[in-house]
Amino acid sequence: MAENKLFTYSPISERPAITWPGGARVAVYVGLNVEHFLVDRPSTSIWPGSANLVPDPLNYGWRDYGARVGIWRTIESLDRHGIRASVLLNSAVAHHYPQIIEAGRARNWAWLAHGRTNSILHTGMERDEERQFLTDVIDTIATATGQRPRGWMGPGLTETFHTPELLAELGLSYVLDWTNDDQPYPLTVPGMISVPYSVELNDLILFGKGCSGPEFVRMVRDQYEQLHADSEHSGRVMALALHPFVIGQPFRHKYLDQALEFLAGQEGAWLTTSDEIAEEYLRQHPTHPTRPRELGDHPVA
Incomplete structure (x- = not known):
């Protein structure tokens, strides 16, 4: 019966306008x-029948394809269309796959x-334990990439109440875990x-439900076109x-390329990063300067 203390209800029809650059x-x-x-x-699996085996070559190999092969194919397409990635990075990547960090830099x-590893969800920690964990994750990423993260998304979009x-x-300014809006919005944390x-326009979900490559391209177009229509008065x-390990499969690559080609060709699109979106929103709509009483001591429903 707990009430949500992290953010308040704000219908999109009643907000100050957002204007994007250009x-x-x-x-x-x-x-x-x-x-x-x-x-x-066990972690994200393509076939649950062996997901609890140790080791699980079928599912582990499917996931591992992303770091070995799929990421490099995806990078080719991002480069071709001049798109900078917003990377949701497990800090363990810095140790295991330094070549990916080098390519991103x-x-x-x-x-x-994005936590330490996607094999462990971000949950079940007391405040001090979590503070130490987050400090290690953020410092590891900052050292490896040369940039201190500004944003967070938990493994499996997980958080604690704190x-x-x-x-x-720790100096971060935004989270991606709460997928409930088409615009940025302030949390009650100053x-x-x-x-x-x-979690809808998401290759892992879509292709896991049997989506085809052409359907994926159509969904990207439909998503953009509807958001463009919605944005007549506010971005x-x-x-x-x-x-x-999903979009980087060979038979899907050309469809990612088609989707990115479409987005890169839209005059009304600002191709950017989540960092820059957060920065621009905060510039236009600074958040409340004071901390709510006892915030973090109440569960979020």
Whole structure:
């Protein structure tokens, strides 16, 4: 019966207008999940029949394809269309796949903290334990990439009741976990906002439900066109969520390329990063300067 203390209800029809740079109507970013998985823990699986085996070559190999092959194919397409990735980065990637970090640094990617590994969800920690964990994750990413993360998305979009507060203490300004809007909006934690992400326009979800390549391209077009229509009086955000072990499969590559070609060709689109979206929103709509009483001591429903 707990009430949601993290954000308040705000109908999109009753907000101050958002204007994006250059008169763009839709801010578009690619959320590229760059993750590390443990060989002795179950995680995202293509076939559940072996998911609890240790080791699980079928599912582990499917996931591992992303770091070995799929990411490089995806990078080719992003480069071709001049799109910088917003990378949702497990900090363990810095140790296991430094070549990916090097490639991202050369392309000036935006780096978001995404926990340590996607084999472990971000939950079940007391405040002090979580503070120490988040500090390690963020410092590891900052050292490896040369950029301190500004944003967070938990593995599996997970948080504790204290996560946004602790992230704010560590200098971050936004989270992607709450996928409930087409615009950024302020949290009750001072200085913290939510930036839209998508569990619908998300290759892992779509292709896991049997979506075909041509259907994926059509969905990208439909998403953009509807958001563009909605944005006549106030800007919207379109997030395209990608996982290299899914979208990086050879038979899907040309469809990613077609989708990115469409987005790159839209005059009303601001092709950007989640960092820049958050920065622009905060410039136009500074968050409340004082901390709510006892915030973080109450569960979020």
